[in-house]
Amino acid sequence: MSDRRTQILDAAATLIAERGFTSTSVDDVIKGAKLSGKSHFYHYFKSKDELGYEVLNRQFERFAERGLAILREPMIDPLERLNLFIDAVVALQSESGGRRGSPFGNLAAELADAHEGFRVRIEAVFERWASQIRSLLWEARPQLQDDVDAVRLSRFIIAALEGAVLMTRVKRDLSVLEGIAIDLKRFIAMHVRDGAVVQHSRNHE
Amino acid sequence: MSDRRTQILDAAATLIAERGFTSTSVDDVIKGAKLSGKSHFYHYFKSKDELGYEVLNRQFERFAERGLAILREPMIDPLERLNLFIDAVVALQSESGGRRGSPFGNLAAELADAHEGFRVRIEAVFERWASQIRSLLWEARPQLQDDVDAVRLSRFIIAALEGAVLMTRVKRDLSVLEGIAIDLKRFIAMHVRDGAVVQHSRNHE
DNA sequence: CAATGATAGGACCACACGGTCCAATGCGCA
DNA sequence: TGCGCATTGGACCGTGTGGTCCTATCATTG
Numbered sequence A, B: 001m002s003d004r005r006t007q008i009l010d011a012a013a014t015l016i017a018e019r020g021f022t023s024t025s026v027d028d029v030i031k032g033a034k035l036s037g038k039s040h041f042y043h044y045f046k047s048k049d050e051l052g053y054e055v056l057n058r059q060f061e062r063f064a065e066r067g068l069a070i071l072r073e074p075m076i077d078p079l080e081r082l083n084l085f086i087d088a089v090v091a092l093q094s095e096s097g098g099r100r101g102s103p104f105g106n107l108a109a110e111l112a113d114a115h116e117g118f119r120v121r122i123e124a125v126f127e128r129w130a131s132q133i134r135s136l137l138w139e140a141r142p143q144l145q146d147d148v149d150a151v152r153l154s155r156f157i158i159a160a161l162e163g164a165v166l167m168t169r170v171k172r173d174l175s176v177l178e179g180i181a182i183d184l185k186r187f188i189a190m191h192v193r194d195g196a197v198v199q200h201s202r203n204h205e
Numbered sequence C: 001c002a003a004t005g006a007t008a009g010g011a012c013c014a015c016a017c018g019g020t021c022c023a024a025t026g027c028g029c030a
Numbered sequence D: 001t002g003c004g005c006a007t008t009g010g011a012c013c014g015t016g017t018g019g020t021c022c023t024a025t026c027a028t029t030g
Helices: A003-019 A026-032 A038-042 A048-066 A068-072 A078-094 A103-111 A116-139 A150-171 A174-189 B003-019 B026-032 B038-042 B048-066 B068-072 B078-094 B103-111 B116-139 B150-171 B174-189
Strands: none
Touching: A003 A026, A003 A048, A003 A103, A026 A038, A048 A068, A048 A103, A048 A116, A068 A078, A068 A116, A078 A116, A078 A150, A078 A174, A103 A116, A103 A150, A103 B103, A103 B150, A116 A150, A116 B150, A150 A174, A150 B103, A150 B116, A150 B150, A150 B174, A174 B150, A174 B174, B003 B026, B003 B048, B003 B103, B026 B038, B048 B068, B048 B103, B048 B116, B068 B078, B068 B116, B078 B116, B078 B150, B078 B174, B103 B116, B103 B150, B116 B150, B150 B174
16 A cells, blocks of 8 residues: 555554544644645545544554564463563553553543444454453463353453553553553462463563 | 532533543533523533533542442441442443443543643542542451552552443443453452451342 | 522634545656 | 646635623522
């Protein structure tokens, strides 16, 4: 696809992450992507909503590459991968000083009730995320207690992370997320079968 | 205070909970509260922002009465009160079928970055909430392990609940919140000192 | 009675918004 | 040389927004 399209998508992603979808105007995006005018923008996107949908997709793909990919690393112990994934979420938030929040959670809270099109797409994003965690949990089942509910646990992990990111954003304090990350790891460790061993990789602090 | 003011506040609270602050226009509030026109509204509030601030305060007060009050019940075991409080959050969400979400979390995600005035006020709300949980944890310290970090645990509880409510809203499925509530109680129980007893009250299912 | 606040209703404003349309120019590729 | 897409630039439109102003009618209360 053309270079401009991704340029617009990137600019829009930044603006939406900073100010939300509603508060980001098409004119803002035009300025951000250094386009010449409205006609230039509408040459690439047929509406603001369509732009929003594509931004959401793109954000999820980036998250899949930089975050969720860790969950599938074949050479690392699955439960250790979960810890590394949590570390990665913390690291991603650190890049913006915790000010940015989750691109999914933000949109979810902003649009879940007001805009059905977005709600459905955000639901799909959470579902894909949850299914990746469920797969990992399934892979780790020899180390887990028999009664672990993978669906429930995967939802809990996502909820805790989303809530943590939200609180971090409100308090403008990264240590909120760090503390919750610690507790979340401890909660996961609580599900390990007695006597099972979790193999720690070297690069984990 | 005059009856009209609270009438406006109530109408605005409903609308903001349904559609967010930005998407709720002053005219919507006027219709909702059955006022005669703009002048009638501006007779009671000097700006839309001021209305928003008061709605936020009011929502917190209602939450304090209907939810946080449980945390201070003197006749019930503190840790059991925590469980009852979690049940109350679930019950509150049930009233709207999980569609409404947290009045604080919604505003937080919508306005934390865009509107400093709201961000500060929402931060204060979370802080007051957290401090109530910390007090309870302090009261329960004979039953808790020595190394329990009350600040961290209180934040974790709030984050898990806020995240759960958000996911519930996106999925339009109350069972998400119910599942997370179960896990959250188990996480709290994990901090109980070996041999300590948690006194269960009768009305708890 | 007079004064005061509540109610009513509407005109008006400046601005921002998403979106359309058009006319002109650049620019690479067959 | 010509075709088609990319770019530029701007006028324009309908609608909704928060907010102001003005006038007039009620009811209450000193």
